[in-house]
Amino acid sequence: xxxxxxxxxxxxxxxxxxxxxxxxxxxxxxxxxxxxxxxxxxxxxxxxxxxxxxxxxxxxxxxxxxxxxxxxxxxxxxxxxxxxxxxxxxxxxxxxxxxxxxxxxxxxxxxxxxxxxxxxxxxxxxxxxxxxxxxxxxxxxxxxxxxxxxxxxxxxxxxxxxxxxxxxxxxxxxxxxxxxxxxxxxxxxxxxxxxxxxxxxxxxxxxxxxxx
Amino acid sequence: xxxxxxxxxxxxxxxxxxxxxxxxxxxxxxxxxxxxxxxxxxxxxxxxxxxxxxxxxxxxxxxxxxxxxxxxxxxxxxxxxxxxxxxxxxxxxxxxxxxxxxxxxxxxxxxxxxxxxxxxxxxxxxxxxxxxxxxxxxxxxxxxxxxxxxxxxxxxxxxxxxxxxxxxxxxxxxxxxxxxxxxxxxxxxxxxxxxxxxxxxxxxxxxxxxxxxxxxxxxxxxxxxxxxxxxxxxxxxxxxxxxxxxxxxxxxxxxxxxxxxxxxxxxxxxxxxxxxxxxxxxxxxxxxxxxxxxxxxxxxxxxxxxxxxxxxxxxxxxxxxxxxxxxxxxxxxxxxxxxxxxxxxxxxxxxxxxxxxxxxxxxxxxxxxxxxxxxxxxxxxxxxxxxxxxxxxxxxxxxxxxxxxxxxxxxxxxxxxxxxxxxxxxxxxxxxxxxxxxxxxxxxxxxxxxxxxxxxxxxxxxxxxxxxxxx
Numbered sequence: 001x002x003x004x005x006x007x008x009x010x011x012x013x014x015x016x017x018x019x020x021x022x023x024x025x026x027x028x029x030x031x032x033x034x035x036x037x038x039x040x041x042x043x044x045x046x047x048x049x050x051x052x053x054x055x056x057x058x059x060x061x062x063x064x065x066x067x068x069x070x071x072x073x074x075x076x077x078x079x080x081x082x083x084x085x086x087x088x089x090x091x092x093x094x095x096x097x098x099x100x101x102x103x104x105x106x107x108x109x110x111x112x113x114x115x116x117x118x119x120x121x122x123x124x125x126x127x128x129x130x131x132x133x134x135x136x137x138x139x140x141x142x143x144x145x146x147x148x149x150x151x152x153x154x155x156x157x158x159x160x161x162x163x164x165x166x167x168x169x170x171x172x173x174x175x176x177x178x179x180x181x182x183x184x185x186x187x188x189x190x191x192x193x194x195x196x197x198x199x200x201x202x203x204x205x206x207x208x209x210x211x212x
Numbered sequence: 213x214x215x216x217x218x219x220x221x222x223x224x225x226x227x228x229x230x231x232x233x234x235x236x237x238x239x240x241x242x243x244x245x246x247x248x249x250x251x252x253x254x255x256x257x258x259x260x261x262x263x264x265x266x267x268x269x270x271x272x273x274x275x276x277x278x279x280x281x282x283x284x285x286x287x288x289x290x291x292x293x294x295x296x297x298x299x300x301x302x303x304x305x306x307x308x309x310x311x312x313x314x315x316x317x318x319x320x321x322x323x324x325x326x327x328x329x330x331x332x333x334x335x336x337x338x339x340x341x342x343x344x345x346x347x348x349x350x351x352x353x354x355x356x357x358x359x360x361x362x363x364x365x366x367x368x369x370x371x372x373x374x375x376x377x378x379x380x381x382x383x384x385x386x387x388x389x390x391x392x393x394x395x396x397x398x399x400x401x402x403x404x405x406x407x408x409x410x411x412x413x414x415x416x417x418x419x420x421x422x423x424x425x426x427x428x429x430x431x432x433x434x435x436x437x438x439x440x441x442x443x444x445x446x447x448x449x450x451x452x453x454x455x456x457x458x459x460x461x462x463x464x465x466x467x468x469x470x471x472x473x474x475x476x477x478x479x480x481x482x483x484x485x486x487x488x489x490x491x492x493x494x495x496x497x498x499x500x501x502x503x504x505x506x507x508x509x510x511x512x513x514x515x516x517x518x519x520x521x522x523x524x525x526x527x528x529x530x531x532x533x534x535x536x537x538x539x540x541x542x543x544x545x546x547x548x549x550x551x552x553x554x555x556x557x558x559x560x561x562x563x564x565x566x567x568x569x570x571x572x573x574x575x576x577x578x579x580x581x582x583x584x585x586x587x588x589x590x591x592x593x594x595x596x597x598x599x600x601x602x603x604x605x606x607x608x609x610x611x612x613x614x615x616x617x618x619x620x621x622x623x624x625x626x627x628x629x630x631x632x633x634x635x636x637x638x639x640x641x642x643x644x645x646x647x648x649x650x651x652x653x654x655x656x657x658x659x660x661x662x663x664x665x666x667x668x669x670x671x672x673x674x675x676x677x678x679x680x681x682x683x
Contacts, residue, residue, distance in 0.1 A: 114410065172234065208469070209470040
């Protein structure tokens with residue numbers, strides 16, 4: 001997994017609440033058996049006027065010019081601002097795969113849906129939770145100032161604005177450790193294989209119906 | 213110390229605790245389908261890993277399978293590749309699979325309980341958010357992403373932080389015609405789509421105990437639509453009666469031992485919850501969603517909301533967008549809204565009881581002239597066979613409904629079953645998101661009886677006033 005340590009990046013503001021994973025990556029792209037190639041189809045229905053199909057060439061598709069991802073000033077954004085309950089709905093990990101494939105590796109929102117939040121950490125994306133007030137300020141500054149960039153530091157757990165204002169955020173120690181080091185958590189869990197085996201041995205006696 | 217139902221099951225599954233408070237949680241059962249598993253199996257192959265305990269996982273294809281013309285197989289080559297990948301992965305790793313053509317094949321969340329693969333007190337996961345369904349059997353059942361599917365395959369565990377626990381009490385008697393689906397939509401309307409974020413929910417109260425197992429599954433299924441990864445109902449006679457005699461359920465002495473253990477799976481009288489919600493069953497009337505989020509829901513006797521009633525600017529903008537997408541205006545009575553298509557199916561409502569309720573409405577009637585398509589899609593081959601044995605298929609077909617083969621179908625429209633842009637659907641599925649049932653499609657979530665009634669009348673009606681044909 002790609003590690004996440006510190007990111008200085010252009011910001012794109014997605015000013016909508018309850019953005020669901022069906023919107024992030026529509027169902028037709030879930031037929032792929034790969035983890036990559038979803039970036040051109042991120043927010044497909046909001047981004048294009050036609051209906052996208054897997055593996056199609058997106059370079060000449062008609063775009064919805066008013067959608068924020070299509071605006072010239074936000075091209076190359078690596079940080080996305082979002083509103084409450086971002087990533088709700090389907091558990092599809094294709095959503096973070098599409099976000100990271102597009103080039104965004106940090107999403108900042110007042111709240112995230114649980115499964116999506118969890119999926120981000122498995123894919124080198126840092127989801128940052130800030131307060132509504134802080135989000136309102138970041139949205140206002142991003143929209144007012146073309147080229148607006150933020151500095152996100154995972155080790156220090158801070159988001160720093162161009163004017164030097166610093167916002168702190170919370171993140172679980174274990175998730176932070178894995179993300180900073182780009183660690184595969186399966187390998188870490190398998191270090192506890194003996195404990196898992198011991199647990200199973202006990203349960204086979206106490207609850208044999210679980211092992212039929 | 214007094215414990216909640218959730219805590220009892222959770223504590224039985226903790227393998228070890230980490231310094232930051234997270235735990236390594238043992239997973240008893242993993243259900244697998246074709247959409248969220250290929251990358252997980254590929255991950256195992258790349259790392260040279262084998263599944264930890266092969267018998268813990270069971271697979272069936274559901275999202276991509278066609279529901280008609282099965283003799284031609286899957287005609288979409290991309291979908292076909294994905295279903296074939298599930299077949300070959302299961303074969304390579306030795307995982308039991310109910311393939312297309314097997315009568316046990318169907319929607320993974322219908323098949324699991326039906327086969328006795330999900331038992332009370334289990335931890336159950338699947339790469340699908342509607343895994344919450346299985347909490348109806350007092351299991352901790354959670355949807356996970358593909359990386360976690362791989363983690364469970366490789367280690368039989370998940371690294372988890374214990375969520376807070378909320379109890380939602382629905383007290384009183386359920387009024388006539390009110391189903392688990394209506395209860396689910398009503399709760400989401402009350403607490404909102406993020407109301408359960410960070411929580412596990414226990415559904416309790418006399419109205420919940422009155423629900424059948426199918427009704428409890430519809431309710432727990434939509435827990436994720438309230439933001440909670442898992443919803444649970446305590447074990448009672450309904451649970452025990454449902455589990456007994458299923459193909460993978462225990463028998464003989466092991467059954468006796470398991471039943472005794474399962475009877476303990478309820479919250480202790482003085483257990484303390486992080487949050488409690490109290491609702492009255494008598495307040496629940498048939499529900500219909502009007503917008504593009506499951507919390508945008510009203511009673512069939514009500515109307516779409518007035519923008520001035522929005523609680524804040526964010527909600528007002530959300531409602532404005534939803535009105536535009538849905539082609540609706542403020543203050544529109546729900547019973548004035550006509551539909552183009554009707555879908556009865558999905559992991560929420562494709563069990564035998566759902567079809568009995570819908571057939572009871574449809575019997576002796578014909579689908580209205582403005583309905584382009586009314587389809588009934590069973591949750592499994594066994595549900596289909598049971599419905600046919602009861603003559604329900606004939607009732608539906610006589611009325612003008614299409615009777616299809618099992619699969620997820622138009623709930624998420626990965627196969628050919630979908631809405632065209634602008635089409636409006638009465639659907640028994642679980643999500644009314646933009647584009648969910650097809651790009652530009654407009655979804656209204658309802659119970660099976662309400663969907664059947666909308667098909668007959670061509671618009672939404674209150675099934676409490678329904679007159680049987682000939683009456």
